[in-house]
Amino acid sequence: MSTSALKPRSTAADSGHALAARMAIGFDPWLALATVGLGICSLVAIHGAAPGYVSRQAVYLGLGLLVMAVMSRFDYSRLREFKWGIYALLILAILLVLALGAAANGAERAINFSVVSFQASEFGKVALMVFLAAVVVDSSRRISATVLTARVMALALLPALLVIQEPDLGSGLVYLAIAFAILYIASVNWRQLATVAAIGVTALTLALTVGPAIGVHVLHHYQEQRLTGFLHPSQNPRSDAFQQVQSVIAIGAGQKTGRGANATQTSLGLVGESPTDFIFTVVGERLGFVGAAVVLSLYALMIWRALRIVAIAKNLFGALIAAGAVAMLMFQVFVNVGMTLGIMPITGVTLPLMSYGGSSVLATFLTLGLLQSIYGQARTAAAAKGRVLRF
Numbered sequence: 303m304s305t306s307a308l309k310p311r312s313t314a315a316d317s318g319h320a321l322a323a324r325m326a327i328g329f330d331p332w333l334a335l336a337t338v339g340l341g342i343c344s345l346v347a348i349h350g351a352a353p354g355y356v357s358r359q360a361v362y363l364g365l366g367l368l369v370m371a372v373m374s375r376f377d378y379s380r381l382r383e384f385k386w387g388i389y390a391l392l393i394l395a396i397l398l399v400l401a402l403g404a405a406a407n408g409a410e411r412a413i414n415f416s417v418v419s420f421q422a423s424e425f426g427k428v429a430l431m432v433f434l435a436a437v438v439v440d441s442s443r444r445i446s447a448t449v450l451t452a453r454v455m456a457l458a459l460l461p462a463l464l465v466i467q468e469p470d471l472g473s474g475l476v477y478l479a480i481a482f483a484i485l486y487i488a489s490v491n492w493r494q495l496a497t498v499a500a501i502g503v504t505a506l507t508l509a510l511t512v513g514p515a516i517g518v519h520v521l522h523h524y525q526e527q528r529l530t531g532f533l534h535p536s537q538n539p540r541s542d543a544f545q546q547v548q549s550v551i552a553i554g555a556g557q558k559t560g561r562g563a564n565a566t567q568t569s570l571g572l573v574g575e576s577p578t579d580f581i582f583t584v585v586g587e588r589l590g591f592v593g594a595a596v597v598l599s600l601y602a603l604m605i606w607r608a609l610r611i612v613a614i615a616k617n618l619f620g621a622l623i624a625a626g627a628v629a630m631l632m633f634q635v636f637v638n639v640g641m642t643l644g645i646m647p648i649t650g651v652t653l654p655l656m657s658y659g660g661s662s663v664l665a666t667f668l669t670l671g672l673l674q675s676i677y678g679q680a681r682t683a684a685a686a687k688g689r690v691l692r693f
Contacts, residue, residue, distance in 0.1 A: 329374060330611070330677045332693075336604035337370070337670055340655040343585070343597050348658055351568055351576040351584040355658050362660045366667030373671025374678060382619055385436035389457070392429040395422035396464045403468065411468050412661070421661035423465045423473035424652075428668050431480050431626025434458060438488045439619045451494045454481055472651035476633055478502065483629030484622050487612065545580070548572045550644045553586030553594075560590030577658040579650060582642045597656070601635050611676050614691055616683040620676040627669045630654075 341363045349356045381388070399422045403413050412419040434454055441450055458481035466474035485495060552567030565587045568576045573583050585593045608628045615621040631654055638653040640646030652662045684691045 329674055330607055332603060333607040333611075333670065333673060333677070336600045336607065337367075337655065337667075339600045340597070340604070341367075343593075343600070344581070344656045344658075347581050347584045347588070347656065348577050350565065350588045351581065352658070355577050358660075359658050359663070362663040363655075366655075366663050369664060370667045370671040370674060373668060374674035376671070376675055377679070378623065378672055378675045379617065379619060379679075381432050382436045382439065385433050385440075388429050389433045392422075392426050392433070392461055393464070396426060396461055396468075398422065400464065400468060411470050418660055421659070423468065423470050424659075424661040424665040425668070426461055426465065427473065427476055427480065427630050428665055428672070430458060430461060430477055431484070431623055431630065431669075432672075434481055434484050435619055435622035435626060438484060438622055442488060447490050448494060450488070451485055451490050451498065454485055455498055457481075470650060472637070472649035475637075475649065476630055476651065479629045479633040480626040483625045487622055487625040488618075545574050546641070546644050546648060549580055549583040549642045552583050553642065556587040556590040556594075558591050560586075560588045560593055562588055578652060579638070579648070579657065580642055581653050581656045581658070582639050585656075586642070598635075598639070601631070601654075605631055605635075608673055610693065611673050611680070614680045614684075615676050616680045620679070623672055624676055627673055630669065 344363065345356055345360060348359050399411065399413055399420075403411060411423060412421040434457065437454060437457065438450065441453065445453070455478075458477050462474040462477040465477065482495065482498070485498075548567050552565070552573055555561060555567065556565075565584075567573050568580075568584045568587050573580050576584050582594070582597070585597055589596075605628060608624060608631060612621050612624040612628060615624055634651050634654050637646050637649060637651045638657075641648050641651070652659060654666045655663060657663075681691055
């Protein structure tokens with residue numbers, strides 16, 4: 303009898319078990335830990351700021367976890383062939399919000415339905431990172447780096463300007479940060495990136511100084527005040543800087559362990575939009591330095607895992623999507639926390655997973671699901687080659 307006859311034959315069931323085993327190890331537990339931890343912190347903070355919002359936020363978080371789980375099993379590479387359709391939907395959704403969106407504090411940012419509202423600019427962040435990643439992969443070998451940089455920035459600038467007109471300056475800036483990060487990972491020369499950054503800073507400076515002087519207002523008046531008022535908040539504390547001044551006072555009052563139920567600035571409404579834009583203020587006042595450190599540590603863990611996924615992605619498309627996700631998370635955390643501490647202007651950027659709001663929460667979970675998909679396929683590809691990816 304030949305030795306080959308003694309070997310067990312592989313079956314479809316065996317192949318299925320092997321695939322299931324590979325998929326089981328393809329879910330980043332550390333990224334999941336940071337996600338769940340921030341969700342719990344969100345419920346705690348919102349309970350302190352606006353108890354009536356807790357149940358709805360819990361529903362958003364539950365749906366978000368389901369979205370992330372489903373997306374983690376989706377082959378992200380398939381999105382590449384639908385890039386122009388994704389971009390068209392992005393532009394169309396923003397235009398619909400501009401045309402039909404309901405006003406909220408002067409900004410037409412969402413289309414309201416019976417029980418929920420749709421904020422296109424939040425989901426647009428995910429769509430843009432996928433689209434730009436596909437454009438870079440499909441174009442990088444056919445055109446020069448200079449042309450590629452100009453094309454990517456132009457394609458990102460169109461939805462960014464439309465979103466700014468809602469007006470939603472914060473999301474528009476996130477779009478540009480995503481484009482910048484994708485170009486960086488695509489190995490675009492640093493001089494070109496520096497040129498793009500210099501043009502952006504110059505354009506913003508002109509919009510805030512020369513434009514108003516000659517009667518041209520690129521930004522809304524309150525946006526101009528927010529971008530400049532944080533530099534000298536004490537000179538006019540009753541203006542748009544009042545909210546930021548109260549936020550700094552609240553965080554300082556939290557000291558080491560927080561004031562708990564004795565918090566005043568956030569509970570008495572002195573810090574407006576505390577469940578959304580200023581949710582970190584609630585953490586600082588009620589839970590103190592300890593609570594703020596826990597939240598920031600969870601963000602550090604999340605961003606570390608996202609950077610790790612950039613490094614291990616099985617293809618350039620996955621690495622670029624992950625880079626866009628890193629830019630989105632880092633930019634929003636830095637700007638939002640900086641805004642509450644008085645070192646960044648108020649731009650309406652939400653704190654991922656912490657701020658109250660269905661569109662923001664679900665869009666972030668969609669991004670995390672893409673990261674899990676990239677991680678899982680990287681593990682599967684490595685296992686097929688006999689390698690083991692650690693951490």
